[in-house]
Amino acid sequence: MLSWNVLPFILNLILVVGIIAVQNIRIAISIFIGVTVFSIIQYQLHNWLHPYQEKANQLDSELGGLLSDTITNNLTIKLFASLPREQKAFSSLNHDTVQARKLQYYKSMRIWGFSAFFGLVLEITIMYAAIRLWGMGIFEIGVIVLIQTYVLKIIEELRGIGMTFRSFFRNISEIGEMVEILDTPHEVIDNSDKKLKVKEGEIRFEKVDFSYGENQIFNALDLTIKPGERVALVGESGSGKTTITKLLFRFYDLQGGEILIDNQNIANVTQNSLRENISMIPQEPVLFHRSIRDNIAYGKPNATEQEIIAASKMARCHEFIGALKDGYDTLVGERGIKLSGGERQRVAIARAILENRQIIVMDEATSALDSESEFLIQEAINELMQNKTVLIIAHRLSTIMKMDKIIVMHQGKIIEKGSHQELLLNKDGTYRKLRDIQSGGFIGKC
Template identity: 35%
Template sequence: VARKLRFLRRRSLEFNAEMNASMNETLNVSGALLVKLFGREKREMAKFADDASRVRDIGVQSAVVSQWFFLSLGIVSAIGTAVVYWGGGHLVLTGVFTIGTIVAFGAYLTQLYGPLISLTNAPVEFAQSMVSFERVFEALDIPTEIKESPDATSLPVAFGNITFDHVSFSYQEEYGDQQWGLTEVTRLGWGADRTTLLKRGKKSNGNGESDVMDLVQEQATDQRWALQDVNFTIEPGELVALVGPSGAGKTTITYLIPRLYDPTGGHVLLDGHDIRSLTLQSLSNNIGMVTQDTYLFYDTIRNNLLYAREDASDAEMVSAAKAANIHDFIAELTDGYDTVVGERGYRLSGGERQRIAIARVILKDPQILVLDEATSHLDSLSEALIQDALQRVMQGRTSLVIAHRLSTILAADKILVMDKGRLVESGTHVTLLANGGLYASLYETQFRNETDVERMKEVEEI
């Protein structure tokens, strides 16, 4: 019974986790919008009904097994009591026992059944509880990828010199006989066999899903290197632009600088220190980053800005908002800085979220700025405002920008051109165009149209 209930308990937790994951995906702002845009309401309702029915069925099955177990214990105690009185009555009639002796036996037997039932039930409850502990320990046993060295050095104020020394990186780095990164998670239960589970614990459904996963893993093995032998140096105060086709490794470079990942090979140096020898807090204090996906908490604009520096004054917060050219917009809102932005900031436009994110990093006042496609979601007017603000903010700071706009590239002191994880070109706009390499090709296909549009605007203004 304990084994059966343990199995049912484990399946119940898995089904509940799967149902909650479906709810989180489809009922958040982005998921609900996607469902409506593609008209998949009935499909999602049927999917949720299926998940909920499995949770219900496994709950009913667990309850039935438990009740049968307790029913069996009750029947045993009832039969025992009946046997005592039936046999005792016969012995009383034959004069062997007195009535008082039989009544005493019945009382003793009742007192004995309580502890016996409790002792019998303890292993069952323990087995079910162990399933919860297994899932907790699964999370606790996940190895920490980024560890701070016990003798790590604190860097109060960085000068901003960044060096990539033969850096290679793979999202599928192997640790012993296991793989971590963009691979399927291997879950290990106590006493369970090693099993690779698909998304949300679903195994192969017989429709070729496992074959698809094998194909994806084979392709991932062929493309395992996100960066290969990358070498460059950014001097303090320089503005460096990262360009290249999609999947070239630009974002990976920006993730290695604040040590969101450790390089598989080579070294990332900050002011001559390997970043693995520095404390994580000092890295965080010296590096400010605006990521591809601007994330705002379901909170007020004020609290989202103060997340960068909780001790910042209102004057400093307003100054940062003005530098990002978002203060005027906030001032026009009914609640001003106390306006709630909604889940992930959905009540704001993409450009407004972007400018709030930039104001947040300005308020942090780091020595190093990393802007990962920070201007890619802005209209022309917003981009002009942001470019003007960033030119002031970047003065005296080391800045690395993933650039998709020609104006950002032309303002850079140095351009790094990435392709398939390798640094293929480095230099200024003029020199790279003269070389006729990948940058010149990207300029012709991606940036030349931008130049033509700017010229047309100038003609119209004249």
């Protein structure tokens, strides 16, 4: 934008100076020098204003973030009766933002005042010189009118240049944060354009080393999930269960070892092809602010209406969708807020059923369901898992008792593995203790 606005000004300046130079070279040179000096000063002044614009924009972004955070956590604020505290924080930040905007405005007015003053001085100086030359008989009155006309045109162009510089630096300030985000290098990049091809769905973690910063999670982790095997991961928070799923999707690169799917190193295939072969049912599914139909068919955009309904019936969500006024055309709201937690979970399961991928990952897939819904959905999940490689993360052991293999993790290590019945035989085992806790409940007997 800067170049497109400055280029016409430069061309006009050259044309005007050339025309005036025919009449008097000294006035032409004076105009050219004056305009050049003014433009440089204008640029430097707006560059000087730039940090104040950045500060005001930063505070404005923080204010918007605080307001959004307050609205999102409206219920929490009510529950903790913390509205006065939030109002005080907003008022304080709003005051700082207003003061920063005022400071930016006052300094902008100084630059504007300087520009107006310089334009006036330039016009008076040039006209004074032209009149003197007319008095000496060097200029005719028509030449003075010509110079006056062109000087006014140049001054008008200079005002436009000042506005261009102001807009240029304001835009730089406003897009600074976005540019910083866009310039941030990707942590994970494709090492080749090779596509992952999944036929059986075998997964192997071989000598995997991984750390979050200085916090080491896995050290030489070995884990094998056979084709069609249903495996559950259990363990306390921070044991590494969710990290395994993130590494499987290659959201992070390993520090050592490798992860193989059907003997293909996932680091050597494209991320898209990897994720196109795995269905994920997250712990807290987030839906798009679109229709239920669009959300279910998100993984298979060309799905037919019959396929969408069939997947919904398997996920036990067809009934509640049918009870809605607009049925499958119902908009779910931002992040799916118009649906309950259990309904969102079942929509996510229907989406995974429709995708029909060989590998399925569930992170607390039934955690948002009540007992009745969980019982109904369990049949659908069992049907979904037929002939699929399944990895489930769960704290509720009722959801994983029928798994082929249960892996108990502690601090990034596999400490127990086996079927539900096999693990219960170890009376001192961690899995047995978890089962006893959940069977007995958390409220002591009276």
